[in-house]
Amino acid sequence: MGRIKTIARRSFLVGSAAIAGGVAFGYFAYKRPVENPLLETLEPGEVALNPYVKIDASGITLITPRADSGQGVYSVQAALIAEELDVTLDQVRVDPGPPSPAYYNTALSEEGAPFRSTDDRFVAESARGFVDVVMKFTGMQITGGSTTVPDAYEKLRLAGAVARETLKLAASQQTGVSVDQMKTENGAVILPDGTEISYVDLAGIAADLEPVDNVRLRPPSEWRIIGKPMQRIDIVAKSTGTQIFGIDVNVPDMVHATVRLNPHQTGKMNRFDASKALKQRGVQAVVPVTGGVAIVASNTWYAIRAAQHIEIDWEPAAFPSEQEDHWAALSGAFTDEFRDSRKRDDGDIEAGLTTGQVLEAEYRAPYLAHAPLEPVNAIVKVTDDRVDVWTGTQIPRFVQANVAEITGIPADKVHVHVQMMGGSFGHRLEDDVVRKAAEIAVQMKGTPVKLTYSREEDIAQDYARQIAMARMRGAVRDGRVETYDLSIAMPSIIASQMGRQGFPVPGPDLQIVAGAWEQPFALPNYRVTGYRAPPLAPISSWRSVGASTNGFFHDGFLDELIHAAGADPMAERIRLCWHESSRKVLEAVRDMSGWDGADLGANRGRGVAFCMSFGVPVAEVIEVTNTDASIRIDKVYVAADVGRIVDPVNFENQVQGGVIWGLGHAMNCEITFSEGAVEQSNYYDFEGMRIDQCPVIEVKGLENASKIRGIGEPPVPPAAPALANAIFAATGVRIREMPFNKFVDFV
Numbered sequence: 001m002g003r004i005k006t007i008a009r010r011s012f013l014v015g016s017a018a019i020a021g022g023v024a025f026g027y028f029a030y031k032r033p034v035e036n037p038l039l040e041t042l043e044p045g046e047v048a049l050n051p052y053v054k055i056d057a058s059g060i061t062l063i064t065p066r067a068d069s070g071q072g073v074y075s076v077q078a079a080l081i082a083e084e085l086d087v088t089l090d091q092v093r094v095d096p097g098p099p100s101p102a103y104y105n106t107a108l109s110e111e112g113a114p115f116r117s118t119d120d121r122f123v124a125e126s127a128r129g130f131v132d133v134v135m136k137f138t139g140m141q142i143t144g145g146s147t148t149v150p151d152a153y154e155k156l157r158l159a160g161a162v163a164r165e166t167l168k169l170a171a172s173q174q175t176g177v178s179v180d181q182m183k184t185e186n187g188a189v190i191l192p193d194g195t196e197i198s199y200v201d202l203a204g205i206a207a208d209l210e211p212v213d214n215v216r217l218r219p220p221s222e223w224r225i226i227g228k229p230m231q232r233i234d235i236v237a238k239s240t241g242t243q244i245f246g247i248d249v250n251v252p253d254m255v256h257a258t259v260r261l262n263p264h265q266t267g268k269m270n271r272f273d274a275s276k277a278l279k280q281r282g283v284q285a286v287v288p289v290t291g292g293v294a295i296v297a298s299n300t301w302y303a304i305r306a307a308q309h310i311e312i313d314w315e316p317a318a319f320p321s322e323q324e325d326h327w328a329a330l331s332g333a334f335t336d337e338f339r340d341s342r343k344r345d346d347g348d349i350e351a352g353l354t355t356g357q358v359l360e361a362e363y364r365a366p367y368l369a370h371a372p373l374e375p376v377n378a379i380v381k382v383t384d385d386r387v388d389v390w391t392g393t394q395i396p397r398f399v400q401a402n403v404a405e406i407t408g409i410p411a412d413k414v415h416v417h418v419q420m421m422g423g424s425f426g427h428r429l430e431d432d433v434v435r436k437a438a439e440i441a442v443q444m445k446g447t448p449v450k451l452t453y454s455r456e457e458d459i460a461q462d463y464a465r466q467i468a469m470a471r472m473r474g475a476v477r478d479g480r481v482e483t484y485d486l487s488i489a490m491p492s493i494i495a496s497q498m499g500r501q502g503f504p505v506p507g508p509d510l511q512i513v514a515g516a517w518e519q520p521f522a523l524p525n526y527r528v529t530g531y532r533a534p535p536l537a538p539i540s541s542w543r544s545v546g547a548s549t550n551g552f553f554h555d556g557f558l559d560e561l562i563h564a565a566g567a568d569p570m571a572e573r574i575r576l577c578w579h580e581s582s583r584k585v586l587e588a589v590r591d592m593s594g595w596d597g598a599d600l601g602a603n604r605g606r607g608v609a610f611c612m613s614f615g616v617p618v619a620e621v622i623e624v625t626n627t628d629a630s631i632r633i634d635k636v637y638v639a640a641d642v643g644r645i646v647d648p649v650n651f652e653n654q655v656q657g658g659v660i661w662g663l664g665h666a667m668n669c670e671i672t673f674s675e676g677a678v679e680q681s682n683y684y685d686f687e688g689m690r691i692d693q694c695p696v697i698e699v700k701g702l703e704n705a706s707k708i709r710g711i712g713e714p715p716v717p718p719a720a721p722a723l724a725n726a727i728f729a730a731t732g733v734r735i736r737e738m739p740f741n742k743f744v745d746f747v
Contacts, residue, residue, distance in 0.1 A: 101139025146710030374422025515547025551717025607725025662719025
């Protein structure tokens with residue numbers, strides 16, 4: 001196979017996604033095909049048919065640019081390409097590819113536009129198209145927001161189809177047989193007489209051809225992989241302990257480092273004395289980094305031990321030092337001065353509160369750490385004209401740009417080798433660890449530096465989930481919920497997170513009301529108002545972001561109103577729901593659980609909760625028993641609709657994982673501050689759900705929705721309110737604050 005002919009494979013038309021409503025601004029530039037980044041690093045004998053398919057003498061590589069933190073998206077992305085390319089998953093390798101604007105996330109436009117996910121009017125679709133233009137022009141290669149499947153669903157199948165048809169054209173040129181007489185199967189073109197020509201053998205010819213871009217995507221009736229249970233490509237490695245995560249990567253001649261950073265986040269370091277640390281075994285150097293110091297040693301354990309021997313004088317944090325002051329800041333933010341958005345304002349709230357039974361309540365949700373099993377880590381090697389970075393990241397282009405700024409090496413000379421992550425939950429949407437590693441590596445030019453945070457440092461320096469507070473008023477009359485006024489206060493997640501990347505965020509932050517304002521319920525008087533509290537501790541995206549707190553707020557108080565009305569919790573939610581696929585989700589979970597009321601007998605009860613987040617309606621029913629010792633969660637039923645389920649097994653796993661994640665944190669977890677520092681430090685005081693607490697979780701996936709959606713985050717928001725509602729049904733105790741173990745014990 002000859003060396004790639006670059007001219008024919010320089011670009012790739014992303015597809016027909018977005019611009020459904022038509023956007024004039026930048027339209028022609030937007031429609032211009034993206035450049036193929038693989039061409040820049042091809043080795044002799046390699047062919048890149050488009051940005052997602054590379055072939056060499058040893059086989060086929062599928063590029064899967066969305067990061068995998070355990071949710072199985074390498075497998076899902078590969079399956080979408082393989083479906084159209086006519087290969088099996090065991091015939092291919094996968095590679096996350098290089099950072100490139102070619103891999104911008106098309107689906108982020110759904111969350112970025114200020115419209116409900118159920119709004120498919122021309123104006124809403126046009127706004128989403130505009131956001132997509134911005135995403136393309138800025139090259140936003142981001143994994144997040146449950147967007148991997150909706151982003152990839154058409155794009156990657158198109159890539160597979162283009163590669164397939166181009167390989168068939170190559171076979172036609174080689175044999176003289178017309179393309180319409182050929183078929184493809186198992187990585188080969190099949191001629192009418194049964195002769196098979198492998199893709200590998202055809203790739204060299206295909207490299208000289210213009211890509212065939214007028215391809216037809218196969219209908220579901222012809223699918224071999226999509227919609228069927230598939231074995232994940234990482235299952236063997238993860239089952240045998242041979243999976244290489246970022247923390248497992250080793251580079252020749254590297255040194256190991258850890259950090260001690262100001263426990264009062266945002267505060268600076270006045271001075272330090274490392275004389276004792278430098279005498280510890282294996283220690284090679286102690287160097288300053290932003291916000292603290294780095295200890296370099298011959299292994300990570302030596303570095304972590306030596307870090308405790310450094311005497312440091314810290315500056316205080318820029319935010320309130322005590323936890324009660326954080327709550328007070330939220331409490332004081334429910335004023336016009338801090339009002340950020342009011343996207344839902346139906347009927348007449350004040351008039352509605354003059355009739356019937358009126359209720360008021362206040363709900364709270366604390367800061368939470370991401371706390372993935374794999375502590376954050378990165379390897380950086382800096383030379384005079386090149387930087388290499390090995391790390392797990394959801395934002396490789398931000399990493400590339402920030403390392404370039406720190407090292408002074410141009411961004412196109414910063415090579416980011418994306419690794420598998422041992423969990424993230426939003427943690428790897430930050431790149432603080434890479435920046436610190438780059439700062440160290442600049443001071444040790446030519447030596448690869450592997451930086452690993454200790455568990456304690458990881459939790460202390462984490463950019464937590466937002467703290468949030470809600471105040472509600474509502475009224476019921478004649479057995480129905482008629483008025484609901486919900487006000488939510490929290491600092492801006494997006495301003496905090498994107499501010500660290502140097503991006504201003506104009507306009508309201510809809511994450512302050514996400515999971516509340518867009519709920520598909522028709523109430524006569526219905527208002528949702530967001531209040532942007534002053535910045536407090538730095539915060540970031542945490543699995544399901546704003547909806548992680550607001551789903552609890554919105555549905556928890558809705559359940560209170562329904563109870564006050566004397567209505568059935570399930571029947572009243574179904575009556576209020578105007579959105580067809582959401583209503584079917586509620587009906588599905590009703591049927592799964594055999595719902596005939598919240599009362600299950602003495603000391604037993606069940607609760608239902610619903611939340612639409614990221615465009616996905618999810619309903620959950622939880623059954624509990626109030627035992628002599630404490631609350632036991634008996635069983636969970638979940639129904640969700642993502643429009644199209646690519647892999648039913650992975651779908652079920654994601655839903656079950658989301659429920660466990662949501663329940664564990666609702667039961668047990670919070671991050672609190674004292675004297676300006678995080679009080680928790682490890683899993684013993686930030687404890688999720690234990691295995692013996694985990695209930696049976698029954699899952700049903702529906703495919704009625706009009707758009708393809710992701711399932712990584714939507715199961716989280718309904719978990720906490722469903723549990724709170726179940727506890728109320730079993731005990732009469734209404735819980736309005738997480739974690740719930742402040743009010744009840746759990747088995």
